[in-house]
Amino acid sequence: MQTILNFIIKHNHWFLFVLFEGISFMLIVQFNNYQGATFFTSANSMAGNIFGATKNMVEYFSLGTRNQELLAHNSELMNEVVQLRSQIAELQNEAAMRGDTIVRSYSSQFKFNTANIVNNSLNKLNNFIVIDKGKSDGVEAEMGVFSSKGVVGIIYLTSEQYSLVLPLLNSKSNISCRIQGNSEFSTLQWDGKDTRYSYLVDLPKYTHFERGDTVVTSGFSSIFPAGIPVGSIESLEESLDGMFYRAKVELFVDFGELSSVFVVGNKGHNEQQILESNIPKE
Amino acid sequence: MTGTYLIRIRNIILLILVQSLIFNRIHLFGYATAAVYLIFLLKLPRYTSRNELLLWAFIMGITIDLFGSTPGINAAAATLLAFVRNPILESFIQKSNPEDLTPGIPSMRFGGYMSYATICITIFYTALYILELFTIRYPMTLLIGVASSTLLTILFILVTEKFSSK
Numbered sequence: 358m359q360t361i362l363n364f365i366i367k368h369n370h371w372f373l374f375v376l377f378e379g380i381s382f383m384l385i386v387q388f389n390n391y392q393g394a395t396f397f398t399s400a401n402s403m404a405g406n407i408f409g410a411t412k413n414m415v416e417y418f419s420l421g422t423r424n425q426e427l428l429a430h431n432s433e434l435m436n437e438v439v440q441l442r443s444q445i446a447e448l449q450n451e452a453a454m455r456g457d458t459i460v461r462s463y464s465s466q467f468k469f470n471t472a473n474i475v476n477n478s479l480n481k482l483n484n485f486i487v488i489d490k491g492k493s494d495g496v497e498a499e500m501g502v503f504s505s506k507g508v509v510g511i512i513y514l515t516s517e518q519y520s521l522v523l524p525l526l527n528s529k530s531n532i533s534c535r536i537q538g539n540s541e542f543s544t545l546q547w548d549g550k551d552t553r554y555s556y557l558v559d560l561p562k563y564t565h566f567e568r569g570d571t572v573v574t575s576g577f578s579s580i581f582p583a584g585i586p587v588g589s590i591e592s593l594e595e596s597l598d599g600m601f602y603r604a605k606v607e608l609f610v611d612f613g614e615l616s617s618v619f620v621v622g623n624k625g626h627n628e629q630q631i632l633e634s635n636i637p638k639e
Numbered sequence: 640m641t642g643t644y645l646i647r648i649r650n651i652i653l654l655i656l657v658q659s660l661i662f663n664r665i666h667l668f669g670y671a672t673a674a675v676y677l678i679f680l681l682k683l684p685r686y687t688s689r690n691e692l693l694l695w696a697f698i699m700g701i702t703i704d705l706f707g708s709t710p711g712i713n714a715a716a717a718t719l720l721a722f723v724r725n726p727i728l729e730s731f732i733q734k735s736n737p738e739d740l741t742p743g744i745p746s747m748r749f750g751g752y753m754s755y756a757t758i759c760i761t762i763f764y765t766a767l768y769i770l771e772l773f774t775i776r777y778p779m780t781l782l783i784g785v786a787s788s789t790l791l792t793i794l795f796i797l798v799t800e801k802f803s804s805k
Contacts, residue, residue: 384711
């Protein structure tokens, strides 16, 4: 007994070392598996508050550019509204002439919310973004996040005030996309290297497209509305097994420059999830 | 005694803030980041026990993780560094050196301190990148990341050493 005690006292630093490494590994593993571990991320309120305060200070220096960007986006949206209104009017006229009464309303399906970015990382293989809207603002996991330029990512975890976003620049990110003007869809994945590029990994070989074509969201995942821009095709190569094309996509969003984003929730998302979960697994 | 600990806690808070608010946002060439908060562990005096080193390292690592959304990764790597620091330090100084020697260029000469710091930082970053890449097979990314980040950190250690020696 005495020898065991002596041994433990003599080598106590080994036990401390194993204990600390054990806790660290538990955290690493837990964060990868267990979705509720918001405390040990920067989505917790203390880190969120400190990042929010520094952001408030730094923000002033870029107000001019942000303003320009918002104005540009505004005018784009105005143009679109005018165009769509005239289209609706035309269609309603047509429907009235035919005596149709079927008018589908799309406007209520998606709900938009704005948020500011309080923390952002670019240099890791699994990057995360923290935004200042959480459960109390109606943000939930698996909502889509995009900026005025294009898709940013998907909400991963939420706390009361803050949310953790899984951006395109994360090796776990999978977003269903298609090339504009094409009906084939494919998955966008990041290889962990250059923050300007991501890859469409499983494009069928019969897909026709050219360099510079725009990649947009497909709308199949029910997280994003269809047609939100993602990037443009930069180059093309065959996948390792030669069955598909692998396209390098230059992302529209500059993740280093991001400051405010939109969060989009789909009211039909839960319904679609439940339906899809009933698909029998092989 | 209490005075030294108060100063240490102040230094830790300062380093953590500087690390998470400034240095974690600097990524040279998309790879290199500098872990300046390790300076605290490197500069603790020679007599510091392994237990104490481990405790400081774990506290700092876990706080940096908390700010950077990387739970456990910095904590694990910093704990490893703290565990191997004393043997590495001993191999670069004489037995006859005073017990309260603070590692630095004045006390260890340029070559001695640089080798000590380089070995420690390389161990830290190797552990960090392996933990971060975990299931992914990119040996080149690992090598470039470890080498460039270690270099950048050493650069900042040199700068702080120059300023503090004056």
